[in-house]
Amino acid sequence: MARAVTNNRKALNTAIAWSIGLVIFFPILWTILTSFKTEAQAISNPPVFLFFDWTLENYAVVQERSNYMRFLWNSVFIAGGSTILGLIIAVPAAWSMAFVPSRRTKDILLWMLSTKMLPAVGVLYPIYLLFIKMGLLDTRLGLTIVLMLINLPIIIWMLYTYFKEIPGEILEAARMDGASLPKEIIYVLTPMAVPGIASTLLLNFILAWNEAFWTLNLTAAKAAPLTAFIASYSSPEGLFYAKLSAASTMAIAPILIMGWFSQKQLVRGLTFGAVK
Amino acid sequence: MGSITLKKVSKSFGDVEVIPPLDLEINDGEFVVFVGPSGCGKSTLLRLIAGLEDLTSGAIEIDGSDATDATPAKRGLAMVFQSYALYPHMSVRKNINFPLKMAGMDPAEANKRIDAAAKVLNLTDYLDRRPGQLSGGQRQRVAIGRAIVREPSAFLFDEPLSNLDAALRVNMRLEICDLHKTLATTMIYVTHDQVEAMTMADKIVVLHDGYIEQVGSPLELYESPVNKFVAGFIGSPKMNFVSGASAKKRDADSIGIRPEHLTVSADAGEWEGIVGVSEHLGSDTFLHVKLSDGSMINVRASGELKAAYGQKIFLSPQEDKVHRFDAQGLTI
Numbered sequence: 001m002a003r004a005v006t007n008n009r010k011a012l013n014t015a016i017a018w019s020i021g022l023v024i025f026f027p028i029l030w031t032i033l034t035s036f037k038t039e040a041q042a043i044s045n046p047p048v049f050l051f052f053d054w055t056l057e058n059y060a061v062v063q064e065r066s067n068y069m070r071f072l073w074n075s076v077f078i079a080g081g082s083t084i085l086g087l088i089i090a091v092p093a094a095w096s097m098a099f100v101p102s103r104r105t106k107d108i109l110l111w112m113l114s115t116k117m118l119p120a121v122g123v124l125y126p127i128y129l130l131f132i133k134m135g136l137l138d139t140r141l142g143l144t145i146v147l148m149l150i151n152l153p154i155i156i157w158m159l160y161t162y163f164k165e166i167p168g169e170i171l172e173a174a175r176m177d178g179a180s181l182p183k184e185i186i187y188v189l190t191p192m193a194v195p196g197i198a199s200t201l202l203l204n205f206i207l208a209w210n211e212a213f214w215t216l217n218l219t220a221a222k223a224a225p226l227t228a229f230i231a232s233y234s235s236p237e238g239l240f241y242a243k244l245s246a247a248s249t250m251a252i253a254p255i256l257i258m259g260w261f262s263q264k265q266l267v268r269g270l271t272f273g274a275v276k
Numbered sequence: 277m278g279s280i281t282l283k284k285v286s287k288s289f290g291d292v293e294v295i296p297p298l299d300l301e302i303n304d305g306e307f308v309v310f311v312g313p314s315g316c317g318k319s320t321l322l323r324l325i326a327g328l329e330d331l332t333s334g335a336i337e338i339d340g341s342d343a344t345d346a347t348p349a350k351r352g353l354a355m356v357f358q359s360y361a362l363y364p365h366m367s368v369r370k371n372i373n374f375p376l377k378m379a380g381m382d383p384a385e386a387n388k389r390i391d392a393a394a395k396v397l398n399l400t401d402y403l404d405r406r407p408g409q410l411s412g413g414q415r416q417r418v419a420i421g422r423a424i425v426r427e428p429s430a431f432l433f434d435e436p437l438s439n440l441d442a443a444l445r446v447n448m449r450l451e452i453c454d455l456h457k458t459l460a461t462t463m464i465y466v467t468h469d470q471v472e473a474m475t476m477a478d479k480i481v482v483l484h485d486g487y488i489e490q491v492g493s494p495l496e497l498y499e500s501p502v503n504k505f506v507a508g509f510i511g512s513p514k515m516n517f518v519s520g521a522s523a524k525k526r527d528a529d530s531i532g533i534r535p536e537h538l539t540v541s542a543d544a545g546e547w548e549g550i551v552g553v554s555e556h557l558g559s560d561t562f563l564h565v566k567l568s569d570g571s572m573i574n575v576r577a578s579g580e581l582k583a584a585y586g587q588k589i590f591l592s593p594q595e596d597k598v599h600r601f602d603a604q605g606l607t608i
Binding site: 167169170174175177178179180183191192 | 359
């Protein structure tokens with residue numbers, strides 16, 4: 001039921017929402033601001049907020065010292081590859097769980113999700129050894145497989161929730177109308193599930209892009225993505241806050257821009273099936 | 277042609293037997309209604325005929341050839357679902373075209389059929405709209421359109437009117453009956469609404485707990501129900517059942533009398549009672565009368581009948597309209 005909200009109340013709600021938003025966004029904002037400061041300004045006390053000598057020097061140094069494009073390409077390859085690979089496996093899996101469930105379907109879903117509760121470090125050692133044996137250490141292929149596996153439960157869950165929303169009667173109608181299983185999938189199911197598949201794809205891409213634990217532990221130089229690029233600036237030679245910030249800004253910029261343009265899809269994907 | 281024969285058809289889900297083995301013959305061109313309370317297995321039976329569920333045992337013949345293991349697409353039947361089950365991402369034209377496209381029909385011929393169906397169903401102006409932009413009645417017409425363009429050997433309707441409001445339901449009921457007269461194709465129609473069953477059917481199949489209680493024309497079921505269940509289910513308002521002395525007197529365990537077959541009198545009659553709520557419809561008056569033994573009796577009097585709340589009245593059944601039942605509930 002609708003409740004009458006007074007104008008004061010509305011203003012207060014808006015203020016609270018903006019405050020929370022700013023608190024969440026502040027670290028990112030601060031990182032971006034710091035990346036334009038000199039090292040001295042970056043650690044000055046009291047800190048300077050907007051009135052400092054803006055400089056692009058840090059970006060120049062970072063680009064000079066390390067090859068940003070190589071890290072970027074690795075990130076794109078690993079995040080994109082694991083997402084596509086994950087979808088290829090998850091679509092049929094979610095499909096069968098949503099439309100031809102067995103008595104154990106719920107258990108399987110829960111079991112898959114439970115693997116996400118396992119501390120990653122607990123399986124680091126066996127996976128590390130497997131990687132050495134299989135020659136996957138510091139390869140993009142190895143990372144792609146690992147990231148696909150750790151995100152697979154989430155992809156399957158999301159797609160499953162999406163597919164569950166498609167009424168079974170529509171598929172039955174297609175069957176009555178003479179559609180074979182492949183035609184039913186191509187002409188009826190896929191077009192209806194496209195928004196769901198798109199938002200799953202986006203979210204998984206972001207998760208894989210931001211993943212740091214496995215990317216830092218299983219790569220050295222060749223396959224290192226942007227997470228390793230940032231980490232390389234918190235070096236033992238001392239702290240270079242401004243350069244670290246510049247590196248971080250460069251690492252998060254692509255995904256931030258992508259997220260900005262696809263926020264509608266993302267919100268819908270995350271809340272889909274929550275109500276109703 | 278569209279004759280359908282069920283031979284010892286049964287269906288179980290796990291250990292639960294939803295439909296015990298049953299036989300049924302549906303003749304070409306007949307309008308058959310499956311009616312019964314919810315959970316009686318009527319929709320399951322329809323889905324077995326459609327091929328959307330597998331039989332546990334038995335056989336289904338369509339036009340004399342065995343269709344037991346045929347896929348839904350191969351059976352040549354068309355189905356209209358309760359939820360309409362339209363394809364939301366396709367226009368009305370594409371929805372109606374879908375079965376034709378699946379059959380690989382030449383687009384020119386397909387368009388001709390779509391236009392003809394749209395004309396019959398008053399959908400011509402809506403062909404380019406999506407289902408989301410249509411009203412409930414229009415959506416149901418699209419679903420029917422999608423079914424008729426295929427020229428199936430039989431139509432299956434699964435409670436197609438239950439999502440519509442009362443006025444529209446009456447209209448659509450007439451339209452479906454009209455369609456049956458024009459096409460003269462076999463139709464199987466599932467409903468829990470006995471009024472729909474009575475008004476539309478050539479043949480009614482009354483189902484209860486998966487069993488067929490009785491098969492017959494609407495008037496046969498109304499006049500000669502084989503047991504108490506059919507007697508109580510068919511007819512509105514429901515038949516009154518009375519046991520005790522009145523039943524003994526007529527050599528029965530219990531007797532049934534329809535509300536319209538009772539005579540009301542102010543001073544003498546077989547049963548004495550107190551008038552409770554009375555409903556005045558103008559054309560009819562419904563009285564809810566409480567008898568001295570506490571049981572309730574519904575009375576339907578034609579025209580207007582004045583009866584005050586709490587007034588004492590007498591009721592007598594019309595003797596030739598009394599239904600007699602034995603202890604098992606079977607008609608004597």
